[in-house]
Amino acid sequence: MKTILAFREEEYAWVHEAFPCIHPLLLPLCNKPFIEFLIDFAIIADSSSLRLLCDGGFDAVERYCENGSRWGIDLSYGSIHPDDTIHAMLGKNRKFCGEERIMIISGFSFIRYDKRLNYKSLANTMAAGEWATCPGGRITLSGMPGKTPAHWVDAPLSLMPLDGMASYYRASMEALESGADRYVLPGYGDEPGCAFGRNVVISKSVEIRKPVSIGNNVQLLADTVIGPSAIIGSNVIIDRKSSVESSIVFDNTYIGEHLKINGRIASGNRLNDPKSGASIAMEDPHLLSGIKKKGVLRSFPRKFTHAVAALVMIAVLFIPFVILRSLLKLRGQWKSARTDFLSEATGMTMSLGKVELSTASSLTSIAAALSMDRYGWLFRVLTGQLALIGSKPLPAEKNRLEITRSALSYRPGVFSYAEAEEWPSSDGDATGGDAAIVERFHIAHSTPLSDISLIIKAFVNRFQEKSIL
Amino acid sequence: MKFSLDNIDGRLVGIARLEGRLDARNSKPFQKTFLEWLEKTPLLVFDCTLLEFIDTSGLGAIVGCLRKALEKEGDLRLAGLNDKVSMVFEMTQAKRLFSIFANQSDAASSFAGEPNPGTA
Numbered sequence: 001m002k003t004i005l006a007f008r009e010e011e012y013a014w015v016h017e018a019f020p021c022i023h024p025l026l027l028p029l030c031n032k033p034f035i036e037f038l039i040d041f042a043i044i045a046d047s048s049s050l051r052l053l054c055d056g057g058f059d060a061v062e063r064y065c066e067n068g069s070r071w072g073i074d075l076s077y078g079s080i081h082p083d084d085t086i087h088a089m090l091g092k093n094r095k096f097c098g099e100e101r102i103m104i105i106s107g108f109s110f111i112r113y114d115k116r117l118n119y120k121s122l123a124n125t126m127a128a129g130e131w132a133t134c135p136g137g138r139i140t141l142s143g144m145p146g147k148t149p150a151h152w153v154d155a156p157l158s159l160m161p162l163d164g165m166a167s168y169y170r171a172s173m174e175a176l177e178s179g180a181d182r183y184v185l186p187g188y189g190d191e192p193g194c195a196f197g198r199n200v201v202i203s204k205s206v207e208i209r210k211p212v213s214i215g216n217n218v219q220l221l222a223d224t225v226i227g228p229s230a231i232i233g234s235n236v237i238i239d240r241k242s243s244v245e246s247s248i249v250f251d252n253t254y255i256g257e258h259l260k261i262n263g264r265i266a267s268g269n270r271l272n273d274p275k276s277g278a279s280i281a282m283e284d285p286h287l288l289s290g291i292k293k294k295g296v297l298r299s300f301p302r303k304f305t306h307a308v309a310a311l312v313m314i315a316v317l318f319i320p321f322v323i324l325r326s327l328l329k330l331r332g333q334w335k336s337a338r339t340d341f342l343s344e345a346t347g348m349t350m351s352l353g354k355v356e357l358s359t360a361s362s363l364t365s366i367a368a369a370l371s372m373d374r375y376g377w378l379f380r381v382l383t384g385q386l387a388l389i390g391s392k393p394l395p396a397e398k399n400r401l402e403i404t405r406s407a408l409s410y411r412p413g414v415f416s417y418a419e420a421e422e423w424p425s426s427d428g429d430a431t432g433g434d435a436a437i438v439e440r441f442h443i444a445h446s447t448p449l450s451d452i453s454l455i456i457k458a459f460v461n462r463f464q465e466k467s468i469l
Numbered sequence: 470m471k472f473s474l475d476n477i478d479g480r481l482v483g484i485a486r487l488e489g490r491l492d493a494r495n496s497k498p499f500q501k502t503f504l505e506w507l508e509k510t511p512l513l514v515f516d517c518t519l520l521e522f523i524d525t526s527g528l529g530a531i532v533g534c535l536r537k538a539l540e541k542e543g544d545l546r547l548a549g550l551n552d553k554v555s556m557v558f559e560m561t562q563a564k565r566l567f568s569i570f571a572n573q574s575d576a577a578s579s580f581a582g583e584p585n586p587g588t589a
Contacts, residue, residue, distance in 0.1 A: 260562050271556055278552030282524070 001123060002049040002096065003042035003103045005035075006089055008082050009056035011108040011136055011163075018165050018279070019250070019267055023060040024108065027168070028250070030175040030231055031186050031197070031215050034110075034162070035061060037175075039071055040184050041111050045103060045123040049074040051096050053089060055082045086140055100143065107137025109159040110171040114182045117155035134159035169265060169274035172248055176211050176231055187213055197234060215251065305448035306388040309455055310381035310414070313388075321375045324367045333357060333364050336376075340396035343385065344411050349396040350385055352377060368466035371459060377414045387413040389420065389455045391439040410443070415458035417442040422461055470499070472506055478581035481510040484573060488519040491527030499527075503534045511543020512580050516573040518549035523557050532563060544568070548576035 012024035026033040068075025131139040187195025193210035209227035215234030225243035233251035242259040250267035265272040328334035343350040355373035357364040380386040390413025471486045538545040558564040570576035
């Protein structure tokens with residue numbers, strides 16, 4: 001059997017408005033993109049080939065799903081006209097369909113299925129026509145059915161339209177509450193109703209109330225209460241004494257301290273009420289946490305600590321720097337160029353020498369492991385232009401506007417907090433990358449003392465990473 | 470912002486109508502203006518029907534107003550919070566601090582039958 005998944009932009013136009021950064025077909029339901037639920041069902045119903053048809057752009061979906069090999073199927077893509085009927089769709093995709101039985105899943109709706117049931121024999125033997133339907137969505141079978149098996153087993157199937165934030169919220173909660181017994185859901189867990197992704201840091205005093213689904217790279221800080229019915233995406237930090245109940249927290253979201261999120265959808269700096277449809281964009285960089293730019297007096301201990309630590313590093317690394325730099329320069333493996341980076345002061349730039357250690361050799365590995373490429377930057381700590389640890393310096397041409405807006409949470413450093421915490425590089429994305437959120441968190445909460453330990457961690461992590469290379 | 474005084478069952482109740490945004494840009498002048506209102510009466514109602522947006526600074530300002538009203542043995546009650554503003558109050562748990570009413574007249578009449586400030 002083969003499956004056609006057909007979507008029209010008007011069916012999911014509301015997603016563009018509610019969650020503008022996500023392609024509607026990749027909208028996460030219980031930490032799993034919507035399209036994957038449909039692919040799972042097609043596979044359960046015995047499809048080996050899928051074609052995704054849409055009347056709008058779906059580059060992001062193509063990049064995510066590729067050719068379907070990760071699910072062990074063939075996935076191809078095509079376009080449709082908004083007015084195409086099922087008959088027209090089948091006609092335009094004759095070559096794909098061939099002589100096989102075709103299941104057409106059309107519309108932006110959530111399929112309620114049970115992975116333990118046998119949809120395979122049903123899909124292959126039911127008469128052609130509608131299998132399940134709901135306003136705005138349907139599953140249709142076409143082509144000749146096979147022979148009815150001796151033991152007919154019914155497998156319930158229904159559709160739930162995803163026509164707005166309220167139905168999206170309901171479907172997510174339903175998937176969470178039905179759990180991994182019914183759907184293929186991401187995450188690991190020892191007990192039913194608890195699914196955790198990779199690199200989830202849970203403080204001792206955190207209370208988890210089932211059911212919950214937690215994505216990758218999540219930090220749950222002291223005294224937080226998660227659940228019941230909480231879906232936490234990836235790259236999320238829930239700060240101290242906050243609670244998340246009956247709510248969805250999207251990827252790359254920071255929930256500040258002492259907050260109560262109940263019955264809401266938090267997406268970046270936007271908080272949505274699925275019942276009323278109300279949505280508010282928080283203008284506080286830390287989603288209502290008390291972030292304040294430190295005054296001169298308050299920032300002095302930090303600057304002093306960083307300057308002292310930088311002096312120590314300059315002294316300790318001076319001899320290795322002189323030797324390695326001279327040797328690598330002679331071998332043509334030390335290349336430096338000046339690049340403009342955004343400085344902490346809003347809208348200002350600074351010029352820094354960026355060293356590239358070309359051609360991996362044992363000598364360049366040693367130099368990289370000792371962070372020799374950043375030795376020159378240490379002097380900028382003494383002048384106060386750089387912190388010893390802070391945000392990854394961003395090239396001046398990138399995201400200047402965003403940085404200007406969120407200047408409170410950008411403090412360029414020789415080392416970055418993300419390096420200390422071993423978070424994947426945000427590659428200069430200050431607006432919501434994996435690393436940027438960690439950096440923002442530490443800039444708001446770190447103390448001079450914690451900075452020292454993070455500087456050591458960042459240095460050691462770089463040493464381990466580069467010496468392996 | 471409009472401010473008016475109403476006589477509810479012999480008590481002078483100040484009704485302030487908040488409009489537009491209450492954020493970092495206007496929360497300080499707002500607190501100053503509040504002190505002027507407070508001199509007239511410690512029983513106050515903020516009618517938030519036309520308040521479209523509030524951030525933490527605005528919220529902090531309103532909580533500060535409540536504290537000042539309580540210090541004068543009065544109270545500050547809120548009315549007509551829209552969904553967006555209500556979400557901020559809920560999220561920060563500030564909702565627990567206030568008596569919140571559906572509309573301004575309910576909030577104002579809730580002062581009826583309560584002892585006059587300073588006479589309890």
